Amino acid sequence: AQRSSIALQHGAHHIGKRTDAQMEIWRNYGLGQFIHWGLYAIPGGHWQGKYYPGAAEWIRSWSGMPNEDYDHLYQQFNPKNFDANAWAAQAKAMGARYVIITTKHHDGFCIWPSKYTDYTIANTPYKKDALKEIVDAYDAVGIDVYLYFSIIDWNHKGYQSAAPKTVAEKRDYETFKTFTANQLKELLTNYPSAKGLWFDGTWDAAWVAQAAFADSLETELRAMRPGLIIGSRFRADENGKRHFDTNGDLMDDYEQGWERKLPKTIADIHGNDWDCVMTVPENQWGYHSEWRGHVKTSTELIEMMAQSVALDGNFVLNFGPDGQGTIRPEEAKLAQEIGDWMQINHEAIYDCGYAGLEKQDWGYITQNRKTGKYYLIVFNVPVSGTLKIKNASGKGIGKLYDLAHPEQQYETEEIHRSAEGNEYFIHLKDKPTQPKVIVWESSDLD
Numbered sequence: 090a091q092r093s094s095i096a097l098q099h100g101a102h103h104i105g106k107r108t109d110a111q112m113e114i115w116r117n118y119g120l121g122q123f124i125h126w127g128l129y130a131i132p133g134g135h136w137q138g139k140y141y142p143g144a145a146e147w148i149r150s151w152s153g154m155p156n157e158d159y160d161h162l163y164q165q166f167n168p169k170n171f172d173a174n175a176w177a178a179q180a181k182a183m184g185a186r187y188v189i190i191t192t193k194h195h196d197g198f199c200i201w202p203s204k205y206t207d208y209t210i211a212n213t214p215y216k217k218d219a220l221k222e223i224v225d226a227y228d229a230v231g232i233d234v235y236l237y238f239s240i241i242d243w244n245h246k247g248y249q250s251a252a253p254k255t256v257a258e259k260r261d262y263e264t265f266k267t268f269t270a271n272q273l274k275e276l277l278t279n280y281p282s283a284k285g286l287w288f289d290g291t292w293d294a295a296w297v298a299q300a301a302f303a304d305s306l307e308t309e310l311r312a313m314r315p316g317l318i319i320g321s322r323f324r325a326d327e328n329g330k331r332h333f334d335t336n337g338d339l340m341d342d343y344e345q346g347w348e349r350k351l352p353k354t355i356a357d358i359h360g361n362d363w364d365c366v367m368t369v370p371e372n373q374w375g376y377h378s379e380w381r382g383h384v385k386t387s388t389e390l391i392e393m394m395a396q397s398v399a400l401d402g403n404f405v406l407n408f409g410p411d412g413q414g415t416i417r418p419e420e421a422k423l424a425q426e427i428g429d430w431m432q433i434n435h436e437a438i439y440d441c442g443y444a445g446l447e448k449q450d451w452g453y454i455t456q457n458r459k460t461g462k463y464y465l466i467v468f469n470v471p472v473s474g475t476l477k478i479k480n481a482s483g484k485g486i487g488k489l490y491d492l493a494h495p496e497q498q499y500e501t502e503e504i505h506r507s508a509e510g511n512e513y514f515i516h517l518k519d520k521p522t523q524p525k526v527i528v529w530e531s532s533d534l535d
């Protein structure tokens with residue numbers, strides 16, 4: 090089927106993946122960290138003894154939380170345990186290669202001293218620029234920094250959710266647009282090492298109607314920072330289409346719609362770059378002192394990471410430090426466990442993507458984009474102790490060995506060859522501790 094091709098002024102500006110060096114780095118990260126940290130960390134999902142069941146970073150919008158009270162929380166923001174270097178060291182040990190940090194969430198509170206509003210960290214008892222501390226700390230350990238920025242801003246007087254109608258509303262909204270543009274330029278100016286912007290809160294009718302403004306602002310931001318990476322959640326096209334424009338083409342550099350969910354097959358990603366952002370509990374991004382419902386294990390998270398990379402995406406795990414700047418023990422433990430796994434198995438994740446092979450029930454297959462080696466990431470060891478793999482026709486089984494113990498090679502057995510592909514058995518000798526990685530150097534058949 091031919092894609093429709095309606096002329097658009099504010100749709101996708103390029104078709105297909107970016108091929109430049111910075112985007113290539115992004116594509117190869119494999120694992121990232123998300124951090125949601127702001128005033129919402131102080132109430133932590135509770136107010137006056139009452140439990141807020143929603144996402145903790147949304148507590149200001151709850152009837153049990155008077156806006157007045159929320160808007161004065163900044164007077165208490167003084168995170169005594171905040172240590173950006175400790176956060177960065179923990180992220181590094183986990184194996185993260187990029188971090189996305191909330192500079193400003195929907196509440197409008199800025200963790201940098203923005204000169205365009207008083208609602209910033211500069212006016213808290215903490216006073217210092219926490220964003221700079223974070224950027225410097227992550228830069229120092231070699232983790233690339235991306236800035237999360239919410240267009241929704243409940244604190245700005247000109248901000249509106251519905252499209253402005255009256256002359257006064259329109260005038261106010263213009264002040265909000267100018268403010269937004271100023272803050273974004275300020276962020277890129279103040280934090281020159283930041284590699285990209287991760288936008289959120291862009292679904293309001295008022296913002297969706299700003300296709301021309303958002304497009305030209307984006308052009309300015311890209312001019313300020315060659316190589317800047319922006320996902321598909323920033324702007325709409327002139328028909329109000331978000332993420333994918335009227336022609337169905339992805340807008341901007343990668344698909345940002347994989348939020349707490351993963352694609353199942355390679356067809357689901359439409360050939361685009363993408364990242365999956367994932368919470369540890371069901372739907373909590375900011376610190377909530379009382380997690381209810383399902384809380385994921387490190388094995389589940391590692392499996393999600395493997396699935397992401399096997400389908401050409403990055404996996405980004407969220408952390409919500411508390412009001413004192415402490416990363417809660419549950420998250421610290423997960424970071425440690427994922428890090429222990431990554432220390433042995435990172436080769437199956439970094440610089441890897443879709444292998445072009447059929448997924449098998451025992452787990453996932455990734456392929457290193459540089460060396461061409463395949464990695465079998467085994468989550469479910471069959472009772473038989475035998476894995477089945479299907480290779481491209483023309484490819485022989487070659488050599489298979491344990492990533493952790495390369496001297497341990499696996500016995501293989503050819504099942505059959507056909508034009509659709511060649512099938513082989515791999516006989517595992519041991520009962521491996523899961524999840525484990527088997528390196529596969531396949532060979533060309535004569």
Ligand code: JFZ
Pocket residue numbers: 144146147289290346348366374
């Ligand atoms: C947004 C925020 O509202 C939330 O607080 C958090 O910051 C998260 C990362 O982003 O929530 C969303 C945004 C988009 C979708 C779902 C939740 N979505 O597209 O499905």
